[in-house]
Amino acid sequence: MSELAYFSLLITGYFVAVNTVYLGQMLVAWRAVRRRLRQIALEDFRDIRESGLAPPISIIVPAYNEGKNIIESVRSLLALRYPRLEVVVVNDGSRDDTLERLVAEFGLRRTPRVYWERIRSRPVRGIYWSPAWPGLWVLDKVNGRKADAVNAGINLASAPYVCVVDGDSVLEPDAMSAIMNAVLPRSGRTVAAGGTVRIANGCAVSRAGVTRVGAPSGFLAASQVLEYLRSFLFGRMAWSELESLMIVSGAFGVFRKDVVVEVGGFRHDTVGEDMDLVVRMHRHLRAAGRPYRVAFVPDPVCWTECPETLTGLRNQRERWQRGLGETLDHNREMLASPRFGRIGLFAMPYLMGFEYLAPLLEVAGYAILPAGWALGLLEHGLFLMFVGAALLYGLCLSLATLLLEELSFRRYREPRDLLRLTLGAVLENFGLRQLHSWWRLVALLTWRGRPQTWASAGRRGFAG
Amino acid sequence: MSPGEATILVGLGGIAVALFLALMLFNRHHRLRDARAEGLRRELAPLLARWAERGATAEELEWPARLADGDARTVLLLAVAALSDLPVEAAARVRHALHRAGLVRREVSRLGARAALARAEACRIVGRIGDRSLTPLLLARLRDPDAAVRREAIRALGDLGAVEALPEMVAAIARLGEWDNLILLMALVRTGPEAAAGIAALIRTASSPAMTKALLQVTGRLGVAADPGLVRELARHPDTEVRVEAVRVLGTIAPDPDAAAVCLAAMDDPEWPVRALAAWSLGRVGDDRAIARLARAMGDPAYWVRHHVAEALAALGERGEATLRRGLQDDNPFVRDMAAQTLFMRALAEGEAA
Numbered sequence: 001m002s003e004l005a006y007f008s009l010l011i012t013g014y015f016v017a018v019n020t021v022y023l024g025q026m027l028v029a030w031r032a033v034r035r036r037l038r039q040i041a042l043e044d045f046r047d048i049r050e051s052g053l054a055p056p057i058s059i060i061v062p063a064y065n066e067g068k069n070i071i072e073s074v075r076s077l078l079a080l081r082y083p084r085l086e087v088v089v090v091n092d093g094s095r096d097d098t099l100e101r102l103v104a105e106f107g108l109r110r111t112p113r114v115y116w117e118r119i120r121s122r123p124v125r126g127i128y129w130s131p132a133w134p135g136l137w138v139l140d141k142v143n144g145r146k147a148d149a150v151n152a153g154i155n156l157a158s159a160p161y162v163c164v165v166d167g168d169s170v171l172e173p174d175a176m177s178a179i180m181n182a183v184l185p186r187s188g189r190t191v192a193a194g195g196t197v198r199i200a201n202g203c204a205v206s207r208a209g210v211t212r213v214g215a216p217s218g219f220l221a222a223s224q225v226l227e228y229l230r231s232f233l234f235g236r237m238a239w240s241e242l243e244s245l246m247i248v249s250g251a252f253g254v255f256r257k258d259v260v261v262e263v264g265g266f267r268h269d270t271v272g273e274d275m276d277l278v279v280r281m282h283r284h285l286r287a288a289g290r291p292y293r294v295a296f297v298p299d300p301v302c303w304t305e306c307p308e309t310l311t312g313l314r315n316q317r318e319r320w321q322r323g324l325g326e327t328l329d330h331n332r333e334m335l336a337s338p339r340f341g342r343i344g345l346f347a348m349p350y351l352m353g354f355e356y357l358a359p360l361l362e363v364a365g366y367a368i369l370p371a372g373w374a375l376g377l378l379e380h381g382l383f384l385m386f387v388g389a390a391l392l393y394g395l396c397l398s399l400a401t402l403l404l405e406e407l408s409f410r411r412y413r414e415p416r417d418l419l420r421l422t423l424g425a426v427l428e429n430f431g432l433r434q435l436h437s438w439w440r441l442v443a444l445l446t447w448r449g450r451p452q453t454w455a456s457a458g459r460r461g462f463a464g
Numbered sequence: 465m466s467p468g469e470a471t472i473l474v475g476l477g478g479i480a481v482a483l484f485l486a487l488m489l490f491n492r493h494h495r496l497r498d499a500r501a502e503g504l505r506r507e508l509a510p511l512l513a514r515w516a517e518r519g520a521t522a523e524e525l526e527w528p529a530r531l532a533d534g535d536a537r538t539v540l541l542l543a544v545a546a547l548s549d550l551p552v553e554a555a556a557r558v559r560h561a562l563h564r565a566g567l568v569r570r571e572v573s574r575l576g577a578r579a580a581l582a583r584a585e586a587c588r589i590v591g592r593i594g595d596r597s598l599t600p601l602l603l604a605r606l607r608d609p610d611a612a613v614r615r616e617a618i619r620a621l622g623d624l625g626a627v628e629a630l631p632e633m634v635a636a637i638a639r640l641g642e643w644d645n646l647i648l649l650m651a652l653v654r655t656g657p658e659a660a661a662g663i664a665a666l667i668r669t670a671s672s673p674a675m676t677k678a679l680l681q682v683t684g685r686l687g688v689a690a691d692p693g694l695v696r697e698l699a700r701h702p703d704t705e706v707r708v709e710a711v712r713v714l715g716t717i718a719p720d721p722d723a724a725a726v727c728l729a730a731m732d733d734p735e736w737p738v739r740a741l742a743a744w745s746l747g748r749v750g751d752d753r754a755i756a757r758l759a760r761a762m763g764d765p766a767y768w769v770r771h772h773v774a775e776a777l778a779a780l781g782e783r784g785e786a787t788l789r790r791g792l793q794d795d796n797p798f799v800r801d802m803a804a805q806t807l808f809m810r811a812l813a814e815g816e817a818a
Contacts, residue, residue: 129809384465392473406491
């Protein structure tokens with residue numbers, strides 16, 4: 001058998017394995033989403049709002065040069081329908097007018113509030129508050145990147161639960177009640193819970209939040225809508241169901257503060273601090289033999305903007321790949337270790353094989369198989385079948401995701417939105433997926449030698 | 465391309481087309497369903513207004529009685545959602561109309577449905593109807609073989625404010641072994657302050673620290689303890705979490721002249737959460753004999769104890785504030801910082817800051 005034939009076999013085997021995993025995820029997620037839907041069908045969160053037993057939550061908003069969005073974002077957080085909320089905005093040494101806008105909008109005053117540094121962070125320059133907005137705190141500090149900003153916010157937070165929300169995101173009014181509604185039935189065990197992050201491009205956003213949901217007209221944004229749906233509705237739902245969820249999105253996640261402090265907070269030396277934190281929580285709690293749960297809750301939604309330029313998208317994907325690499329590197333002793341149960345034996349190998357190393361095989365496949373076919377080394381029919389099956393299988397998964405969305409949360413109600421997203425599902429196979437693989441491969445090969453930054457994803461802002 | 469390869473491609477293509485068609489058909493079905501619900505809502509709105517004002521006439525009840533099961537449930541849900549905004553008497557008239565139209569009977573019949581999910585949903589809706597005469601039906605569901613149905617029955621009894629069902633609700637939570645399920649504890653709170661005596665009796669017979677803690681949490685939220693002596697006793701319980709909750713309750717229940725002494729003793733507890741809550745409660749109890757002990761605790765090694773001690777001193781009037789001002793000159797920087805924070809925040813809140 002020639003080298004090319006071996007390689008074809010390897011690629012085919014990988015293709016079959018990864019798609020079998022996706023199919024399995026889809027089936028598990030389908031069942032879990034339907035069950036959750038029945039649970040929430042009649043929910044009005046009256047108990048949470050009226051009983052007085054809902055635990056307080058501190059929302060941490062790390063903000064770096066978020067002047068465009070920060071006021072809308074904070075106002076939407078202050079308008080959340082949850083009885084006991086504290087909002088802690090951390091201005092991470094922004095070079096724009098983020099702090100000035102906050103001070104002016106909410107009439108904030110600098111206070112001598114004690115800062116208890118339970119988790120190390122860069123120096124704090126000031127803590128601001130106003131009696132007119134007693135639930136809002138603004139912490140101004142020296143720049144130290146997102147993880148450092150969140151840690152500083154956790155140090156200031158007074159509630160037993162902290163919720164991390166990106167400064168450029170908008171939560172739905174019931175999002176906090178909905179996520180806590182899933183946490184509270186097992187309040188003693190749930191240490192982290194994440195909600196769904198959806199793309200706001202194409203939607204109408206006002207101070208009240210997202211007022212009209214629509215699919216973006218641009219192809220780049222439409223393909224990301226699908227990607228987020230696949231990732232959250234299928235991927236995270238399935239991993240949560242299998243009690244092996246390894247990531248709670250940094251854009252919207254609730255954590256038990258005592259456990260976050262125990263594991264030392266968010267790491268400074270990674271750009272994938274959200275995944276890293278959850279993996280360390282798993283490691284810490286499993287090593288201690290403590291029962292715990294990390295959950296994904298599909299109904300609470302956080303809307304965020306996605307990049308609409310190739311440069312912005314590339315920056316984001318390279319950062320994600322780098323974050324994944326750093327997390328796997330920092331926690332490598334968990335990989336394939338029976339000491340960490342299903343996390344070590346199942347979730348970590350999946351992340352390594354099907355996420356981190358995937359671009360190697362994908363890019364090699366994209367390059368070598370067409371070359372082999374062009375040189376006549378690969379049979380014409382086999383090549384066409386492989387390419388066609390890859391495209392059609394991907395399309396089926398995207399359509400199944402849209403169908404699940406239609407049968408569950410139905411945010412995109414207009415047929416034209418569904419048609420746009422379906423078109424995106426078809427077109428993403430011709431160039432965009434290949435670009436994603438290429439960017440991730442470049443990041444995989446080069447991240448160790450490159451500095452970390454709060455790289456801009458080139459968003460436009462809700463306010464404009 | 466071999467026939468096998470072509471079959472794979474045609475098969476996948478067929479699945480993609482089928483998924484797309486299903487997507488569009490479901491979308492159409494859901495849009496029609498939404499339009500139908502909107503039509504029902506429009507038809508119900510004037511009826512509800514009339515029922516709330518003067519009750520339903522036999523003629524008006526013909527329309528909901530004729531509806532198919534799905535539409536009847538939609539109408540019931542819409543009506544039930546409107547109940548919470550109505551004055552008590554108007555709500556009672558609407559409830560009566562829903563009974564007479566047979567809508568409640570139809571939902572009640574689902575309490576015995578084969579599917580557990582249907583029974584759970586029916587429990588939830590029956591609870592929302594808010595008719596206490598339905599309590600026995602929900603009590604029966606506390607022994608349902610399905611745990612989800614039992615949970616929904618507990619919540620529904622809470623919605624009804626069925627204080628008479630308290631022992632059964634607590635027994636059902638005990639059988640579920642879910643003392644950390646705050647949603648279920650919220651149902652106990654929602655039975656209202658009349659539940660205080662029942663909760664106190666249940667605390668006396670609690671079979672575990674987790675149960676005692678949970679029932680203390682409920683007592684704290686009710687703001688009424690039928691037996692303050694029992695709460696004071698539990699402030700010395702060997703379990704830390706029970707002590708924390710008991711001390712917290714002492715600060716939330718109606719003034720108890722003996723609470724201050726117990727909280728002062730708890731200020732010497734080896735566990736900082738107990739000391740922190742004791743300080744918090746001393747601030748709320750409002751006994752200024754606590755000032756000397758609180759002043760000593762301003763240098764407590766635990767941040768949250770210092771925080772609550774300073775807040776308590778600020779709440780204890782001029783003598784407490786004077787103690788805080790003296791704290792500004794203390795040798796201990798932790799005492800100085802916390803005193804400065806508390807005094808500043810107080811002044812800012814009162815609009816007196818410079």
